[in-house]
Amino acid sequence: MITISCWLYTLAEACPVQANVSVGKPIQVYTLGKSIQMANFLVASIPRQSRRRLSGSGQRGAATSPQRRAAPAPAPQPRPFTHIPGPLALPMLRHSAYVLPRIGNFHHSVGLGLLEGLRSRYGDLVRLAKASRKRPVLYVFDPDIMKEVYESKVTQPPQWEHSPLHEQRRHTANQHTSQRYLAQTALSMFYQLSLHAAQQQRAHDEVSWSAAARAAGAPHHSCTRLPYLRACANEALRLFPVTGGVVRRSTEEMVLAGYEIPAGVDIVLAHGITSKDEKQWGRGKSFIPERWCSEGWEPLRATRAHPTSSKPFGERCPASGVVSNMLAALATRVLDRYRLEWHGPAPTVAIAGVNKLQPPYYFVLQNAS
Structure with a gap:
């Protein structure tokens, strides 16, 4: 292998030209073109692997220097x-x-x-x-x-x-906590059903099918499920919660x-507002019991909403399970015999320990037959 000193010495001896200067002594002058040709020839004669080592030696030395890492940004301070x-x-x-x-x-x-x-x-x-x-x-x-x-x-x-x-x-x-919750939930559900004939008809059909199945000797648990009726109750509680917040x-x-x-500081969690939020529910102020059913339209499903956006009975109320069972029994008797109508202005809601639909109530009961 030709070393660097060797080909530099050879380059220095290449192509001399005589020239005269003022002192009268000849000096060696090298033509630039021939020197470049000789340098290219010598570099080409060096093996390729050696050239890679020579060219990369400086880079490896530079890479040994430690790299500086950016300091983490300070955490934002809480505001007053x-x-x-x-x-x-x-x-x-x-x-x-x-x-x-x-x-x-x-x-x-x-x-x-x-x-x-x-x-x-x-x-x-x-x-x-x-x-x-x-x-x-x-x-x-x-x-x-x-x-x-x-x-x-x-x-x-x-x-x-x-x-x-x-x-x-x-x-x-x-x-009488359960009775008060039951009364307000029933009023809310019956009021919504009286305004929506299609949903009332579906709930009435479910009650009729349940009564027919019970008369035919079907198991008791299969006759008392009433999923759509429970969906109507959940939707009514979402629109008219028993408590406005926690x-x-x-x-x-x-x-x-x-x-x-x-x-x-008293922190009021206003579930009565978030239960009708459009971002959480989609058409949040509309009565749509199908959102609580398994076959409901996906964009309006109740499962899409945040779990804490609707708490109609507050936090861990023991009356919630009792009310749903009592409401199913009450609604079964009413819808099996009557069709509900509402003839009057919308009721007002009084905000108290339990939210109440204020009388008078303009219900009109028509025979289902």
Whole structure:
């Protein structure tokens, strides 16, 4: 193999030319063209593998230097609780000024309509700094944030020791709870069926088939399933939930949706609003029992909605299972004999411990035969 020093020496001896200078001594001048030709010839004579080693030696040396890694970006700091949007509390009137006739922004809204107005104006988190004399209130309208609150270990249901309604709630909490839930659920379902003749006809047919199967000696469990009737009840509860939401109170400081939540804040999870959210349900304000059935249209399926978007009985209510069974028995007797019609204006909903459809009720019962 020809070394670098060898071919450089050969290149220096190539193609000499005599030239005279002022001092009279001859010097060696090399023609550039012949020198380049000689260099190309010498490089071509070097084996290919040797040329690869010579050309790559400098790159390997440069690759040994350590590579610098970019430093991780710092985690974003949570924003203060006061940065959560919400209506300002006015002196003396506090937030009551917003619902006063003529001058209030929400004077035309009551109950769940007021919460819908707050959400459309301020977003999924709304802060009421002075909703009461002692503690602020935070309204949550996003199912993902609701899930964070449920899974948090620093929130718990509030104790209303100092509330003037505490004694009344304590005495009536376990008295006729199932009956009240059943009555409101039945009224909601019968009201919706009276407005939708096609759904009422399908529920009536299911009840008739169940009665005929029971008379023919079919097993009892197969005659009492009534899946479409239960779907009607679930859809009515979604539109008219028994409770408008769940209240949790923060016991320690926590971070929620990027905001610092201090201890002692009442967090209202407004399930009555998210149960009709178009993003979760699709045609959320329409009565569509088929969304709860296995053959329902996929874009409107109830399984597509977030699990916490609809909780008509609140959090882990023991009356939910009892009400569904009692409602099936009641609806079977009513729909087997009568056709329901509604002749009058839409009912109003009173927001209380249990949401109630206010009388009068304009039901008209027609004989099914």
